[in-house]
Amino acid sequence: xxxxxxIQRQIKSVxxxxxxxxxxxxxxxxxxxxxxxxxxxxxxxxxxxNQVIAEIAGRIKCNKVGGIDNRCFIDIENPKMIDIVxxxxxxxxxxxxxxxxxxxxxxxxxxxxxxxxxxxxxxIGKKGVEFFKYNEVEMFDSVxxxxxxxxxxxxxxxxxxxxxxxxxxxxxxxxxxxNGFKNMMTQELHxxxxxxxxxxxxxxxDVQNSMLEIEAQDEExxxxxxxxxxxxxxMYYALIDSVAAEHSARMQAMETATTNAKDMVKxxxxxxxxxxxxxxxxxxxxxxxxxxxxx
Amino acid sequence: MDKLKLEILTPNGEIFNDDVVSVTLPGEEGEFGVLPHHxxxxxxxxxxxxxxxxxxxxxxxxxxxxxxxxxxxxxxxVLVEGAVAIRGDNESDIANALEDAKQLINxxxxxxxxxASVSAKIESAAQRLL
Numbered sequence: 001x002x003x004x005x006x007i008q009r010q011i012k013s014v015x016x017x018x019x020x021x022x023x024x025x026x027x028x029x030x031x032x033x034x035x036x037x038x039x040x041x042x043x044x045x046x047x048x049x050n051q052v053i054a055e056i057a058g059r060i061k062c063n064k065v066g067g068i069d070n071r072c073f074i075d076i077e078n079p080k081m082i083d084i085v086x087x088x089x090x091x092x093x094x095x096x097x098x099x100x101x102x103x104x105x106x107x108x109x110x111x112x113x114x115x116x117x118x119x120x121x122x123x124i125g126k127k128g129v130e131f132f133k134y135n136e137v138e139m140f141d142s143v144x145x146x147x148x149x150x151x152x153x154x155x156x157x158x159x160x161x162x163x164x165x166x167x168x169x170x171x172x173x174x175x176x177x178x179n180g181f182k183n184m185m186t187q188e189l190h191x192x193x194x195x196x197x198x199x200x201x202x203x204x205x206d207v208q209n210s211m212l213e214i215e216a217q218d219e220e221x222x223x224x225x226x227x228x229x230x231x232x233x234x235m236y237y238a239l240i241d242s243v244a245a246e247h248s249a250r251m252q253a254m255e256t257a258t259t260n261a262k263d264m265v266k267x268x269x270x271x272x273x274x275x276x277x278x279x280x281x282x283x284x285x286x287x288x289x290x291x292x293x294x295x
Numbered sequence: 296m297d298k299l300k301l302e303i304l305t306p307n308g309e310i311f312n313d314d315v316v317s318v319t320l321p322g323e324e325g326e327f328g329v330l331p332h333h334x335x336x337x338x339x340x341x342x343x344x345x346x347x348x349x350x351x352x353x354x355x356x357x358x359x360x361x362x363x364x365x366x367x368x369x370x371x372x373v374l375v376e377g378a379v380a381i382r383g384d385n386e387s388d389i390a391n392a393l394e395d396a397k398q399l400i401n402x403x404x405x406x407x408x409x410x411a412s413v414s415a416k417i418e419s420a421a422q423r424l425l
Contacts, residue, residue, distance in 0.1 A: 041308030048374055052337065052363055152377075153402075162297055222339050226363060227366055229376065236306055 004279060007272045011265055018261035024093070025254035032184075032247035039181060039240050046237060054229055057222050058202035070220065071167055072227045073199050079172035083140075083162045084108060085235070087127030087178035087242045090148040094250035097125040097187060101179050104189055108175065119279075120171065122162070122240070145244075150239035152232075159235040163228055163294045166195050176234060181244035185252065188245075194234050197227065297331035300370045301347060303357060305378050311347070311357065318371055319346040320364055335367040342400075345373065346414045356381045356420035358396045377402075381420045383391070393421045 046093070060068050068074070086105045088098045105121070112119050123142035125130040132139055141161075146154055165171045174195040182234040301318055303311040304388040319328045321343025340362035349353045362375035383389040396417045 038307065038399060040304055045304045045306050045374060048372060052374065055365075056337065086338070211299055218338075222363070224338075225339055233306055262364075 003009075004272065004275050006068065007268060007275060009172050010269045010273065014261050014264050014268065018258055018265065021257040021261060025251055025258060027041070028247045028251040028254060032251060034243060035244035035247055037239075038179065039244050040241060042237060046233065049226075049230060049233060053197070053223075053226055056219055056226065057197070057199065060219055060223065061199060061202055068223070070223055071169070073193055073223075074196050074201075075196055076172040079117050081171045082112055082173040082175065083120045083122060083165070083171045084161070085122045085162065085174070085176045085238075086124065086128055087147055087176070087238050088123075088125035088131075089092060089242070089246040090126040090144060091125060091246075092174045093143045093252075093253060094246055095253035095256075097133075097179055097246055097249035097253075098125075100132050100187075100189055101177055102128055104177050104191055108177065108191065121160075125156070125242075129214075143281065147239060147242060150236065150243055152236050155236045155239055156232045158173065159232055163231050165197075174231070176238050178238045178242045179246055179249075180238075180241040184248055187249055190238070190241075194231055197230070297302055298350065299329065299333075300333040301373070302371070302389055303345070303373045303375060303378065305375050310380055311355075314350060314351075316348045316350060318348070320362075320373070321345065321359070322364075329366055329371055332368050333371075333417055334365050337363065337365045339363050340373070340375070343413055344420065346420075354420075354423070356417060358417055359401055360402070361400055381424070383424070389424050393417065 057068060057073060084105060088099055088101050092098065109119050109121070121132065121137065122140050122142040123132060124144075125147035126144040129139070129142040129144055143154070143158060146158065162174050163172065166174060173193065176194050177189075177191050177249060179187045180190045297315040297365075298316065299311060299318070300310045301311060301315045314348070317328055317330050319326060321340050323339045323341050340359060342360045345357045345359060348355065349351065349355060358379045358381065359375040359376045362373050364374075377399055379392060379399050381389070381392050381396060383392055395398075397414070400414055400417075
């Protein structure tokens with residue numbers, strides 16, 4: 001039977017852990033609320049942005065002979081080089097949040113490798129970056145303090161490299177992989193193709209309204225400018241959505257940890273009581289047998 | 296009186312959403328005003344100041360660094376990258392907003408040489424409020 005002192009120490013340590021996990025859960029809950037609010041407000045912008053792009057791209061697609069000739073909207077048949085941008089958290093203790101993203105990245109890399117397409121991996125977030133470094137997977141570049149504090153300007157700067165390389169023809173595709181927020185309990189993994197922009201979604205029907213004529217040249221110039229913002233925004237949104245998801249994942253993980261700690265304290269308490277009882281019994285037996293032997 | 300609905304959205308949320316009398320926008324090819332029943336159009340905006348004439352005839356100025364606008368007969372939707380509204384209830388609020396605005400201008404000044412006039416514009420917008 002374990003020593004009484006040992007058990008006591010163990011109980012203390014577990015309940016201290018429980019305190020920590022509970023505090024972490026509360027912190028995450030508060031942060032989640034803020035992150036979610038930010039994501040929600042920002043979604044309005046996303047909806048409008050998509051609408052504007054769809055309208056202009058749709059107009060060019062349907063009115064111009066040959067369709068859109070902006071590289072960002074053309075499907076490239078034999079891609080040679082693909083950019084994969086992933087977003088993970090900077091910190092752990094959030095369940096399978098990071099590993100899910102990492103797995104998806106690995107799967108996508110494998111898929112492209114089997115098709116003989118070169119992959120340029122660009123990482124955001126300490127956890128993922130460390131993982132790939134440890135496993136000696138080559139990375140094009142990485143930033144490690146952007147995912148915990150999403151910042152529009154820095155995100156723009158980061159993704160600009162990919163946009164420019166895409167427009168210059170150095171890369172033929174851009175994917176962003178991140179774990180996004182679905183609801184308080186679940187996260188949703190997003191593997192989205194950012195470039196080339198999918199033109200299938202643009203229809204001609206609803207764009208023929210009473211639009212003032214803009215010269216075709218202008219439209220294309222506009223589209224070019226818009227697509228930059230669109231990609232930049234997609235990157236930024238991935239970051240803020242990922243933060244919200246990270247907090248919800250951590251909240252959940254900490255909730256489970258707290259419950260587990262509680263159960264453990266309970267069973268340790270029982271163990272402690274048993275040990276105490278055993279000690280008392282042994283002591284009693286010693287006294288009684290001592291008395292007996294004196295008779 | 297005729298009104299039009301104006302919405303200004305940034306990646307961080309909505310900064311203006313109300314009925315207004317008219318709005319002046321810094322279009323890429325020059326400033327243009329929009330009144331109710333304007334013909335539909337969509338175009339890019341460059342760094343500059345959006346002047347909004349509200350229903351009570353007061354004018355609000357919002358500084359932007361890039362944008363795209365969609366105008367139709369009853370509604371104007373502006374999507375901007377970065378924006379600072381020059382407004383506030385007291386002097387220190389306005390001073391803060393002005394500070395933010397100057398910051399934004401500094402950020403874009405390198406990219407755009409025609410920015411000097413914008414700086415003067417927001418100064419006067421702030422003066423009007425004080």
